[in-house]
Amino acid sequence: xxxxxxxxxxxxxxxxxxxxxxxxxxxxxxxxxxxxxxxxxxxxxxxxxxxxxxxxxxxxxxxxxxxxxxxxxxxxxxxxxxxxxxxxxxxxxxxxxxxxxxxxxxxxxxxxxxxxxxxxxxxxxxxxxxxxxxxxxxxxxxxxxxxxxxxxxxxxxxxxxxxxxxxxxxxxxxxxxxxxxxxxxxxxxxxxxxxxxxxxxxxxxxxxxxxxxxxxxxxxxxxxxxxxxxxxxxxxxxxxxxxxxxxxxxxxxxxxxxxxxxxxxxxxxxxxxxxxxxxxxxxxxxxxxxxxxxxxxxxxxxxxxxxxx
Amino acid sequence: xxxxxxxxxxxxxxxxxxxxxxxxxxxxxxxxxxxxxxxxxxxxxxxxxxxxxxxxxxxxxxxxxxxxxxxxxxxxxxxxxxxxxxxxxxxxxxxxxxxxxxxxxxxxxxxxxxxxxxxxxxxxxxxxxxxxxxxxxxxxxxxxxxxxxxxxxxxxxxxxxxxxxxxxxxxxxxxxxxxxxxxxxxxxxxxxxxxxxxxxxxxxxxxxxxxxxxxxxxxxxxxxxxxxxxxxxxxxxxxxxxxxxxxxxxxxxxxxxxxxxxxxxxxxxxxxxxxxxxxxxxxxxxxxxxxxxxxxxxxxxxxxxxxxx
Numbered sequence: 001x002x003x004x005x006x007x008x009x010x011x012x013x014x015x016x017x018x019x020x021x022x023x024x025x026x027x028x029x030x031x032x033x034x035x036x037x038x039x040x041x042x043x044x045x046x047x048x049x050x051x052x053x054x055x056x057x058x059x060x061x062x063x064x065x066x067x068x069x070x071x072x073x074x075x076x077x078x079x080x081x082x083x084x085x086x087x088x089x090x091x092x093x094x095x096x097x098x099x100x101x102x103x104x105x106x107x108x109x110x111x112x113x114x115x116x117x118x119x120x121x122x123x124x125x126x127x128x129x130x131x132x133x134x135x136x137x138x139x140x141x142x143x144x145x146x147x148x149x150x151x152x153x154x155x156x157x158x159x160x161x162x163x164x165x166x167x168x169x170x171x172x173x174x175x176x177x178x179x180x181x182x183x184x185x186x187x188x189x190x191x192x193x194x195x196x197x198x199x200x201x202x203x204x205x206x207x208x209x210x211x212x213x214x215x216x217x218x219x220x221x222x223x224x225x226x227x228x229x230x231x232x233x234x235x236x237x238x239x240x241x242x243x244x245x246x247x248x249x250x251x252x253x254x255x256x257x258x259x260x261x262x263x264x265x266x267x268x269x270x271x272x273x274x275x276x277x278x279x280x281x282x283x284x285x286x287x288x289x290x291x292x293x294x295x296x297x298x299x300x301x302x303x304x305x306x307x308x309x
Numbered sequence: 310x311x312x313x314x315x316x317x318x319x320x321x322x323x324x325x326x327x328x329x330x331x332x333x334x335x336x337x338x339x340x341x342x343x344x345x346x347x348x349x350x351x352x353x354x355x356x357x358x359x360x361x362x363x364x365x366x367x368x369x370x371x372x373x374x375x376x377x378x379x380x381x382x383x384x385x386x387x388x389x390x391x392x393x394x395x396x397x398x399x400x401x402x403x404x405x406x407x408x409x410x411x412x413x414x415x416x417x418x419x420x421x422x423x424x425x426x427x428x429x430x431x432x433x434x435x436x437x438x439x440x441x442x443x444x445x446x447x448x449x450x451x452x453x454x455x456x457x458x459x460x461x462x463x464x465x466x467x468x469x470x471x472x473x474x475x476x477x478x479x480x481x482x483x484x485x486x487x488x489x490x491x492x493x494x495x496x497x498x499x500x501x502x503x504x505x506x507x508x509x510x511x512x513x514x515x516x517x518x519x520x521x522x523x524x525x526x527x528x529x530x531x532x533x534x535x536x537x538x539x540x541x542x543x544x545x546x547x548x549x550x551x552x553x554x555x556x557x558x559x560x561x562x563x564x565x566x567x568x569x570x571x572x573x574x575x576x577x578x579x580x581x582x583x584x585x586x587x588x589x590x591x592x593x594x595x596x597x598x599x600x601x602x603x604x605x606x607x608x609x610x611x612x613x614x615x616x617x618x
Contacts, residue, residue, distance in 0.1 A: 022422070025436065033437065042437040074418055074425035078434050080443035081394035088390050106417045108452055109383055110482040113331070116383035125387050127334065128342065128351040134389035143417055145454045146480050147487035171455050173419040178456035182502060183494045190499065193491060 002207030003164050003215060003237045005138070006100045007262060009067030011309035015298040016257070018068040018102060018239070019290075020269025021058065021090060022075045023051040027273050029283040048082035054286075055090045058273065061287035063097035066294050070239075070267055073105040088135055101137040102239065106168060108143035114153040122154070122163040139164040141217060141239065144194055151201050151214070158205055158213035164237070165214055169195045169229065172219025172242030195229050198236045209262055211237040218256065220248025220266065227255035230263065238264040244271035244297075250304040261308035268297055311516030312473050312524060312546045314447065315409045316571060318376030320618035324607040325566070327377040327411060327548070328599075329578025330367065330399060331384045332360040336582050338592040357391035363595075364399045367582065370596035372406035375603050379548075379576055382414040397444055404445065411548065412446035415477060419455055423462040431463070431472040448473040450526060450548065453503055460510050460523070467514055467522035473546075474523055478504045479538065481528025481551030504538050507545050518571055520546040527565065529557025529575065536564035539572065547573040553580035553606075559613040570617035577606055 010016050025033065025047055033050045040046035059069065069090075076087035091101050107117045121140045124131040144151060144167045154165050170180055170191040180191040188196075195216060202212025212235045218226050220242035230238070238256045242248040243266045256264035275293035276286045302308065319325050334342065334356055342359045349355035368378065378399075385396035400410050416426045430449045433440040453460060453476045463474050479489055479500040489500040497505075504525060511521025521544045527535050529551035539547070547565045551557040552575045565573035584602035585595045611617065 024421075024425070037437050042439045044434070044436060044441055044443065047434075047436045072418075072422055072425075074416070074422045074429065077429035078425040078443060079436075080429075080434070080441070081390050081397050083443070084393040085390035106452070107383070108415050108417075108477075109381075110480065112333075113381055113383045116333070116381075116387040120383065120386035120389075125353075125356075125389075127353065127356045127388075128346050130351045132353055132389070134353065134387060134392070143415070143452045143454050145452055145477055145488060146482055147484035147489070149482040149484040168417075168454055171419065173455060173458040175456035175458040178506065179454060179499070179502065180456070182499070185492045185494055190488070190491070193488065197487065 002158070002205055002213035003211050004207040004209060005162065006068060006164070006265065007209050007211070009100055010265065013065055013067050014302055014308050015065060015067060016261070016265050016301055016308060017066050017294060017297055018070045018265045018267045019058065019062050019066050019272050019294065020267050021055055021069050021071040022269045022273065023054050024075055025050065028054045029286060031284055044080045044082040047079045048086045051079065051083065052086045052089055055086070056093055057287040058290055059094050059097055059099065061291045062294055063094070063099055065291070065298065066099070068100040068102060068265060069094045070102040070104050072269070073103060091136055095136070102139040102141065102166070103135065103137035104141045106141050106143050108146055108150050110146055110149040111153065114150055118154045118157045123157045123161055139166060141166045141168070143168050144197060148201070155201065155205065163213065166217050166239040167194065167198050167214060169198065169216040170218045170222055170225050172221045172246055172248070176219065191225070192232070195233050195236065199233050202235055206235055211235055211263065215239055217241065220253045221246055223252040223255050226253070230256055230258065239267065240264050241267045244268050250300045253301070254304045257305045261305045266301060271297070311467070311514055311522035312520050313516040313518060314471065315377060315473070315574065316518045316520070318409050319574065322374055322376050323611055323617050324374060324376060325574050325610055325617060326375050326603060326606055327379045327574045327576045328367070328371055328375050328581050328603065329379045329381060329576050330364055331381040331578045331582065332363050333384055334359065337363045338595055340593055353389045353391040356388045357395045360388065360392065361395045361398055364395070365402055366596040367599055368403050368406055368408065370600045371603055372403070372408055374600070374607065377409040377411060377574060378403045379411040379413050381578070382412060400445055410446040411448045411450065411475070412444065413450045415450050415452050417452035417455055417459050419458040420462065423459055427463045427466045432466045432470055448475060450475045450477070452477050453506060457510070464510065464514065472522065475526050475548040476503065476507050476523060478507065478525040479527045479531055479534045481530045481555050481557070485528065500534070501541070504542050504545065508542050511544055515544055520544055520572065524548055526550065529562045530555055532561040532564050535562070539565060539567065548576065549573050550576045553577050559609045562610070563613045566614045570614045575610060580606070
């Protein structure tokens, strides 16, 4: 139910980290790219082959110590449908290694269109009597600007298929306040209002650990808001971007956790994917470096929050 | 520049309509599906073949009287990467017929990730020294909840490549007010604030007709807000969903236009795709019915707003 599977992975590995898989071609070692472009030419097929090899090596290197991966849809769409096939193949591969998959798509729409996104990313698609998983992630990031009509179509799938969503509440970027921090006449800010809607949307989907299937994205770069929202949204599990490259540290993200060390998962994308740059390692050792960084990050987080669960 | 190409199409055809291409398999005639599933089995490949045939017939039937199409990404993603390939092929096909393409993806993210979406849908992707168009639409719908960091990465591409975006401002769904109508302490509503940001984001990208490359999505189901926003956002071109199936009529959407009959394009998806159901025609005549409905809608709109341009 809800994020219970994710939470169990986190407790088992004593690691509240999700590794972002945002494979720009720039991050892929030359040796992989040369091989793939030699085989497929300078094409999107060549790019796709290189990205998948990069992702597989990262997943192999991380899957026994990192509970979840978060592929960012934009970096796959950038390489056309061939890139989107890599998203699909990456999800299958990471699932086969036992990882929990959060597709970061920030999808949003209403009614039957949102049902289509829900079927695409979390559910199944009816094809002439067959039911086929199109992408098959465990969770999806979504944008709640359209209100309940944009969220409700996801809740049935969350319940029936044991899936979850993360709604953008307070994002990690510098300009997030332009809308999200605006004060409403009720004295709440826009992000607080969005957070309350998350609690409301999730209220019938609370799992064994007290967290619902409707989580929230709250940035590591706003530690005070993290703390405030952790208190106000006791059933909302947080996906926390902004650690590392964007400036958030372990003391900042500590605020995202409850007293059991539960309630949040911290994302690192470039910090893990490009770790070889900071470790005096060759780029061909990117997967070893990624693992080193994942161990360092795990130890730093657990040092700040204590034993989990 | 900006939406000038779209506006010129609209003036030439005297038709401010965009046809939504949201091809659920349920909408595709049995004869097409039988043929495709016989060839490819009950698979996503079979579904994709059927969707593309459906789309091509609609485009062939509409391209000389309807200036633009709006494929909704969700309905392609629902059929996996094979469906996403149909999105790509549909865009190419509609472009070859001279249509203006608005990909309805409501994408949103920040920094390099939003740059990846911009490259994916509007720009080009660097692949080992080559620049390749991944999807190649003319415009993209986006969600501005993240603020300027989520919009800025698109503005360069809009300028350099003559593309446009439509930001969600006041959406057509019943629950859009849960966030969008909330009153801020400034006395503005959230949607007014978002609308003002659109004017601001677009201010250096104003084209020949006075409209910038940063448009707004405003629903036909809220005619008063349409009117209010038309007055307050003089440089913002509107994409108006909610006509027909969702209840908006010609008198409602009239408010979206300026005195020249410019400033907006009205979407119809199911109303056009499934028009055969209301015309006592066989489902195999869906493309003829779609054209009939597009003519009816054009005449109704022009009847309400007068000569365009």
